[in-house]
Amino acid sequence: MLTIQFGQCGNQIGHSLFQHVSNDLDSTDTGISKQANSAYIEESFENWFTSLNKDGKRLARAILVDTEHKVVNKVCSKSSNCWTYRSQNLICQAGGGSANNWAYGSLIKGPQLKDEILDITRREIEKTDCFNGILLLLSSAGGTGSGVGSFTAELLRNEFPNKSIVASIVLPYASGEISVQNYNTMLTLARFTESIDLNLLIQNEQIHTICTNILKNVETKLININDVISKKLCSLFQPVHQSWCGVNFLTSTIACHPSYKLATIKSTPYISPSISQYESFYSWRTYIDHLKQMLQISVLTDTEAKPPSNFLNSKANHLYYKSISNMLLSRGNITENDMMTCDDLRSKNLYVNWNSSSDQLTYLNQERRLLNQDKFLTLVTNNSQIHQTLDGIVDKAWNLYTHSAFLHQYKKFGLEEDDFLEAFAKIENVIKDYKSL
Amino acid sequence: MSQFITVQVGQCGNQIGSAFWPLTLHEYGVQTTSGGVNLLKMYKNYSKNSKELSDAFSSFFYVPDSQQHSFAFKNVSDLEQAKVKARAVLVDMEDSVVSRFSQGPLSNLFDRTCTITNYPGSGNNWAVGYYTHGLEYYNRLEETIRLMVEKCDCLHGFLLMHSVGGGTGSGLGTATLKLLDDAYPHVDRFVSSVYPASTQDVITAPYNVLLATRELIEHATCVFPSENRALQDMCNMYRNGKRENADQAKYNASCLPFQDMNSIIVNMLMHLTSGSRFSGSLNTDMNELATNLVAYPNLHYIFSSISPVALTAPYIITTNNKKYYDELFTNAWSRNNQLIKVDPLQSRSLIIGAAHIYRGDASLTDIRRNIERFQSKAKFTAWSKEAMKVGLCSVPPVGHPASLLCLMNSTAISYLFKDIIHQFDKLYKKKAHIHHYLQVDQFENEDFIGSREKILSVFDQYIRIERQTPINISRLELN
Numbered sequence: 001m002l003t004i005q006f007g008q009c010g011n012q013i014g015h016s017l018f019q020h021v022s023n024d025l026d027s028t029d030t031g032i033s034k035q036a037n038s039a040y041i042e043e044s045f046e047n048w049f050t051s052l053n054k055d056g057k058r059l060a061r062a063i064l065v066d067t068e069h070k071v072v073n074k075v076c077s078k079s080s081n082c083w084t085y086r087s088q089n090l091i092c093q094a095g096g097g098s099a100n101n102w103a104y105g106s107l108i109k110g111p112q113l114k115d116e117i118l119d120i121t122r123r124e125i126e127k128t129d130c131f132n133g134i135l136l137l138l139s140s141a142g143g144t145g146s147g148v149g150s151f152t153a154e155l156l157r158n159e160f161p162n163k164s165i166v167a168s169i170v171l172p173y174a175s176g177e178i179s180v181q182n183y184n185t186m187l188t189l190a191r192f193t194e195s196i197d198l199n200l201l202i203q204n205e206q207i208h209t210i211c212t213n214i215l216k217n218v219e220t221k222l223i224n225i226n227d228v229i230s231k232k233l234c235s236l237f238q239p240v241h242q243s244w245c246g247v248n249f250l251t252s253t254i255a256c257h258p259s260y261k262l263a264t265i266k267s268t269p270y271i272s273p274s275i276s277q278y279e280s281f282y283s284w285r286t287y288i289d290h291l292k293q294m295l296q297i298s299v300l301t302d303t304e305a306k307p308p309s310n311f312l313n314s315k316a317n318h319l320y321y322k323s324i325s326n327m328l329l330s331r332g333n334i335t336e337n338d339m340m341t342c343d344d345l346r347s348k349n350l351y352v353n354w355n356s357s358s359d360q361l362t363y364l365n366q367e368r369r370l371l372n373q374d375k376f377l378t379l380v381t382n383n384s385q386i387h388q389t390l391d392g393i394v395d396k397a398w399n400l401y402t403h404s405a406f407l408h409q410y411k412k413f414g415l416e417e418d419d420f421l422e423a424f425a426k427i428e429n430v431i432k433d434y435k436s437l
Numbered sequence: 438m439s440q441f442i443t444v445q446v447g448q449c450g451n452q453i454g455s456a457f458w459p460l461t462l463h464e465y466g467v468q469t470t471s472g473g474v475n476l477l478k479m480y481k482n483y484s485k486n487s488k489e490l491s492d493a494f495s496s497f498f499y500v501p502d503s504q505q506h507s508f509a510f511k512n513v514s515d516l517e518q519a520k521v522k523a524r525a526v527l528v529d530m531e532d533s534v535v536s537r538f539s540q541g542p543l544s545n546l547f548d549r550t551c552t553i554t555n556y557p558g559s560g561n562n563w564a565v566g567y568y569t570h571g572l573e574y575y576n577r578l579e580e581t582i583r584l585m586v587e588k589c590d591c592l593h594g595f596l597l598m599h600s601v602g603g604g605t606g607s608g609l610g611t612a613t614l615k616l617l618d619d620a621y622p623h624v625d626r627f628v629s630s631v632y633p634a635s636t637q638d639v640i641t642a643p644y645n646v647l648l649a650t651r652e653l654i655e656h657a658t659c660v661f662p663s664e665n666r667a668l669q670d671m672c673n674m675y676r677n678g679k680r681e682n683a684d685q686a687k688y689n690a691s692c693l694p695f696q697d698m699n700s701i702i703v704n705m706l707m708h709l710t711s712g713s714r715f716s717g718s719l720n721t722d723m724n725e726l727a728t729n730l731v732a733y734p735n736l737h738y739i740f741s742s743i744s745p746v747a748l749t750a751p752y753i754i755t756t757n758n759k760k761y762y763d764e765l766f767t768n769a770w771s772r773n774n775q776l777i778k779v780d781p782l783q784s785r786s787l788i789i790g791a792a793h794i795y796r797g798d799a800s801l802t803d804i805r806r807n808i809e810r811f812q813s814k815a816k817f818t819a820w821s822k823e824a825m826k827v828g829l830c831s832v833p834p835v836g837h838p839a840s841l842l843c844l845m846n847s848t849a850i851s852y853l854f855k856d857i858i859h860q861f862d863k864l865y866k867k868k869a870h871i872h873h874y875l876q877v878d879q880f881e882n883e884d885f886i887g888s889r890e891k892i893l894s895v896f897d898q899y900i901r902i903e904r905q906t907p908i909n910i911s912r913l914e915l916n
């Protein structure tokens with residue numbers, strides 16, 4: 001798998017992700033045999049790294065893209081003894097960034113970086129024996145990740161029509177990060193739902209709540225948020241037992257219908273590092289139940305940001321968001337005393353009726369512990385809930401648009417009102433599709 | 438690393454410059470012998486930023502053979518040895534202030550060829566500065582700036598410093614601004630403009646202010662106005678001992694006239710550029726400011742306030758409590774910390790855009806809480822409550838563990854424009870001193886009239902925003 005990280009967010013998350021993967025490879029409390037562990041390590045290495053450099057550090061199979069130096073410099077200088085980026089894979093302009101402006105990023109900066117991005121991507125793909133697809137990391141609120149990211153998404157789609165591409169897109173806090181965050185997000189999503197096979201949406205605000213509520217971190221920093229995001233992505237892309245869950249597999253199982261290409265990643269349990277030794281783990285069943293609760297409609301608080309509890313979901317008739325398809329990955333040892341039963345996640349009322357029941361839930365497991373953690377579960381879900389998130393973004397972007405606010409900043413770089421309307425129409429369509437599930 | 442060229446014009450502009458360079462060097466950890474700044478203590482642990490500081494050194498300075506030097510300059514003779522030059526263009530039509538640069542301890546920091554002076558000034562007459570000198574020096578200015586630009590490999594913006602009340606800074610300063618707009622339309626132009634106190638020290642100031650303001654509206658990316666009254670009040674705080682800070686008081690006492698006030702402007706400019714110079718986990722490059730603050734064309738007069746105002750902390754501060762962060766924000770919103778007297782948060786005004794640039798180490802929890810406080814404190818248009826920018830820069834200012842720069846685009850700026858027109862009308866009605874302007878070649882009465890109209894139209898734009906009823910068009914419906 002080739003990872004391409006864009007802008008500040010993409011590069012910071014990418015760095016955190018590779019750090020986590022590397023830590024996972026080096027983790028000792030695996031719960032499986034030495035032999036099985038080396039198979040795991042080998043497979044994982046193949047996925048994320050190309051080779052070792054002369055100092056014995058793992059070389060990330062990653063490309064770093066930004067329109068300014070500072071983030072990439074910082075990320076590259078945060079040295080780890082175990083892994084590093086390949087210096088030829090830095091695509092970094094000395095400009096001052098993309099001004100938090102999608103139009104500047106996609107119409108001006110993107111074309112400037114085009115050749116370099118294509119060259120290095122081709123080279124990386126040619127180097128790989130068994131190419132598994134591309135993972136793009138970016139935020140939607142700024143200018144580089146969103147704009148250059150959108151440009152690249154289209155570029156790669158045209159250049160590699162048969163390769164699977166998954167994007168992990170960080171959505172901003174509901175408000176107050178960047179004045180034009182909702183324009184940028186809307187424009188980005190309009191492009192990505194067009195060009196990219198599957199978009200994993202991550203909301204900073206929600207992750208922040210997980211950090212505060214479950215990890216009891218009263219002083220949450222971006223680093224902590226990135227830890228949570230990285231763990232989600234790790235648990236998704238690290239090797240599993242039955243088959244390889246790579247980008248190809250993921251897109252074919254989760255994004256099986258062309259109108260529905262958005263998904264979120266729900267995980268449990270999050271355990272704060274300081275208390276992990278003393279934490280007693282619940283049974284698999286409890287966690288499955290916890291995951292299922294995350295799919296309920298009309299819970300006031302986000303269930304993922306509440307710790308799981310043994311108080312089992314009474315069989316009351318809860319309403320659930322309709323999923324098209326879900327994928328469950330469990331990491332940790334399953335025993336006779338603590339069986340894995342994912343039937344709860346197969347119940348009919350979770351799914352739309354037009355997807356055949358065999359395609360609804362895909363279950364994969366890996367006995368090896370992820371990052372020394374006894375149990376960790378991840379559910380990738382493509383369900384109707386996402387329309388609420390999109391609705392909020394479009395509401396705010398539309399409000400700006402009808403007041404003509406900030407439009408001249410985009411016109412300056414050639415993005416006209418019609419382009420905005422087209423993007424609005426696309427996203428309204430996506431919302432409508434999801435809403436009607 | 439992003440680079441900036443400062444263009445300092447007129448007495449005021451150059452005096453701001455003379456506060457700027459020692460303070461900047463101080464921030465980069467370079468010892469200057471010019472007295473004052475040595476009285477400002479560095480905050481403990483500041484030196485841990487040294488790598489970051491030396492990486493960013495080229496933002497304001499040109500180092501020939503940069504490969505050979507580690508950029509870890511300790512004192513002025515290190516700078517001289519490496520032939521370091523400030524990325525600065527010094528312009529004045531009298532040479533008393535600029536010549537202070539060429540004699541002072543930092544004299545070798547400024548390239549002789551980047552100094553443009555003449556005698557005896559512009560006589561507090563915008564027309565003389567803009568037309569007479571503007572035309573005469575056009576080629577030299579263009580050439581000097583071009584040479585300076587060629588020495589940048591990553592030019593990010595121009596920082597223009599001037600006053601609008603006199604003749605040179607006001608007239609030639611805005612002529613230079615127009616030149617920059619024509620020659621480098623894609624490079625941002627940030628302007629720090631000193632507006633005179635209402636009790637005018639210059640009789641013709643109302644004319645100069647009006648004429649310069651029009652140019653600033655037409656050619657600047659963002660204007661950060663400051664007023665001497667506001668700056669004076671902030672300095673008086675230390676003089677009257679209302680804020681206990683012995684080091685700051687000593688520094689202020691060592692200052693030349695205006696230098697204490699100018700240091701406040703400089704402090705603001707250093708925060709403003711911090712995100713472009715240093716890294717941060719939510720890094721804010723300068724070109725993001727216009728995107729986030731300027732919602733409509735021409736409305737780019739930005740209120741700025743800093744917290745803390747003092748350049749150095751009076752005592753060791755414990756930063757690990759909520760109260761510390763909340764106070765930092767509260768103070769930045771206080772009118773006492775504003776660089777102009779108009780209160781951007783006054784009750785009738787609406788915020789069109791705001792940015793908070795934080796320097797130091799903070800948790801997102803503290804930042805989010807304060808952004809929400811701001812959203813409930815200020816008044817907004819139907820859409821601007823969401824229009825908010827946050828930046829986090831990892832390098833704190835030299836004298837504090839943390840600082841905050843608050844930038845607001847508020848309709849309250851209409852009071853400034855209203856006052857400009859009012860002061861102008863009072864003088865113009867009497868036709869006072871008009872002939873001094875009309876006799877300048879190329880100046881026409883139309884300059885007065887057109888400028889007044891332009892400012893009035895911007896004033897109207899702000900008032901319309903204040904009065905606008907929310908537009909409610911339902912979202913696109915698809916069939």
Ligand SMILES: Nc1nc2c(ncn2[C@@H]2O[C@H](COP(=O)(O)OP(=O)(O)OP(=O)(O)O)[C@@H](O)[C@H]2O)c(=O)[nH]1
Pocket residue numbers: 006007008009010012013067096097098099100101138139140141142143144145146170171172173177204222225226229718719720725
């Ligand atoms: N989770 C997470 N979010 C981040 C991080 N860095 C930035 N963001 C989010 O990303 C958005 C800002 O976009 P950036 O990635 O900084 O912008 P950029 O792509 O570099 O674009 P420009 O700076 O405008 O050129 C905001 O919503 C931030 O909250 C990070 O490390 N982790």
Ligand SMILES: Nc1nc2c(ncn2[C@@H]2O[C@H](COP(=O)(O)OP(=O)(O)OP(=O)(O)O)[C@@H](O)[C@H]2O)c(=O)[nH]1
Pocket residue numbers: 446447448449450452453530531557558559560561562600601602603604605606607631632633634638639665668694695696698699
């Ligand atoms: N804050 C501040 N204001 C200053 C300073 N010097 C002058 N002023 C103000 O600037 C205005 C006068 O403009 P000057 O900058 O002296 O004039 P000039 O640009 O040199 O123009 P001429 O003297 O007419 O050639 C008055 O309002 C002064 O109060 C200074 O160093 N700091």
Ligand SMILES: [Mg+2]
Pocket residue numbers: 007008068097098142144720
């Ligand atoms: Mg950036």
Ligand SMILES: [Mg+2]
Pocket residue numbers: 447448531558559603605
């Ligand atoms: Mg003068």
